Structures are given as C-alpha cells and as structure tokens.
Amino acid sequence: MNNQSKLLLLGMSTTLLFAQCGPQKTEETSTEEVIVEEIKTPTLTKIWETDTTLTTNESVLYDAASGKIYVSNIEGDPTGKDGKGSISIIDKEGNIVSQDWVTGLNAPKGMGIANGNLYVTDIDELIEINLESAEITNKYPVEGGEFLNDLATYEGKVYFTDMNTGKVHLLEGGSLSTISEGNESINGIAVAEDGMLYSLDKTGLKMLHADGSSMNMNETVTGGDGLVILGDGKFVASRWAGEIYFVDKDGETLLLDTKDAESNTADIGFIPEENIVLVPTFFKNKVVAYKLDY
Secondary structure, three states, X not given: OOHHHHHHHHHHHHHHHHHHHOOOOOOOOOOOOXXXXXXXXXXXXXXXXXXXXXXXXXXXXXXXXXXXXXXXXXXXXXXXXXXXXEEEEEOOOOOEEEEEEEEEEOOEEEEEEEOOEEEEEEEOEEEEEEOOOOOEEEEEEOOOOOOEXXXXXXXXXXXXXXXXXXXXEEEEOOEEEEEEOOOXXXXXXXXXXXXOEEEEEOOEEEEEOOOOOEEEEEOOXXXXXXXXXXXXXXXXXXXXXXXXXXXXXXXXXXXXXXXXXXXXXXXXXXXXXXXXXXXXXXXXXXXXXXXXXX
C-alpha cells in the first residue's frame, strides 16, 4: 500500500471515530407543563331569611364582638320626622332577638359601631346609642343636612354620607366636619383596613383621598347603596332597586337580581368569617342572608 492510500485510509478511520464519539440524536423531546388557572365565577346562595316584621328595613350591620346583627327600620316616610323609626336585633340564624331594641327614631339608615356606641344616620342628624343600655346618649345635628344615608367607622372615627348634598361628613372627638364634597347622589361608604375610604355615587365606585379628591374604580355600578370591602381589590356593592355586584380589577359580576320580584337590596351587611352577605329588602320587610363564594 502506497503512502497516498495509507493517508486516505487514516482519514476515513478518523472520521468514523469522531462520528461514533459525537453527540447522538434522540427521538425524545422536552415538554413544558402547562398550568391553566381555573377562573371561578362569584356566586350568592340563599341560606335564610327573617320574618317579615322588620318594616321598611334599610340597613344591616354585623357586630363581630357580640355576634349581633342590627337592623334599621324606617317604618314610615324616608324623609319624615314621624318618630316611627326603630332598630332591631337579629341573630346569625335569622331569628329576631329584639324587635324594638331602640324606638322613637325618624328614618334611620346607615349604621356603624365605635367607642361602645352604635351610630345611626337619621335624616339630618347623627344619632349615638349606647350598646349596653340601648339609650340614645347624643344627637349631632348636621348643618345643611338633608338626606344622611350610609355610615362607616374606623379607629373611633365616624364617616357618613349625605345623598342630597353630595357630602361626606366626619364625627371625630365629638366634633363634626365635612371631608368631601361634589359627590352626586353619594350613598354607600366603607373604610378599608388601611383607613382608605371608598364610596358609591352616581359615577360608580370611587376611592376618596384625604385631600378631598377621588379616583373612580368602576363606572358600571352607579348609584350604589351598600358597599362591602373584601380586600385585595375586591368589593360587593348593592343597588337599591334589587341588584348586587361583585367588583374587582377585572370589572364586575352581577351576583343577584331581584328586581322582577320587587325585592330591594338596600344597605347590605357582611359576616366576614363566614362570607355571608346580609340583604335588607326594604319594602319586603325582611333580611335575607346569602353565602358568598368567590
């Protein structure tokens, strides 16, 4: 074999050796696991209702400290100073514990608890009721007040709205002040754990800033009545005519529509540890409880 043949044979052997030692192709392909998050639609499921003796009930408030549920009953003209209004107490099963816990009010609406007292809006004044004695211990007339409505408390402060004048008032240390104006048809108000105020008015769901300005968060749920803050940017809001909505950053979901049954959904309450929405039905004269799943 000549030198040229030897070189040719050596080259072929080297090529074959590298081919055997090189990386081998396989039929295996890597697959990435795809996780699809299930989107759950919020729902309300009815669990109980009271007897129909809560005449023209407008607002419901759950007291976590005592387990009691307070109900404000107008029992007459929503703007009439007729002394027919009252506050009732029911339990978490819908039983009426005290029909006439407090009487002699006019047209009581929004309620909140602070400093050992129940505070109630009553047309043009804020009523203070001692929780232990059920006695009216103070009345705070609001200058220019016309239709005081919803109420919320935070660290001893009492915030409440006037639907006709578009104002938000504050009771702090026994003194009244106005902290926000220009909120057309404002009704529902609630305070988050960080002290931020939220409200419902003709333009929708709004965040109210300390400097009096506001930011609209939802423009669909307009003219709302009751407002519940769930946390993490989630809310439940009611419209008096018979609608309840779940609201978050993605928009809103209609949870309940009782307009055809002519059953109102006024200033709703909430039992957070059980996710129960408490609905005052106004002219139907009863409170209805719904389990919220979201």
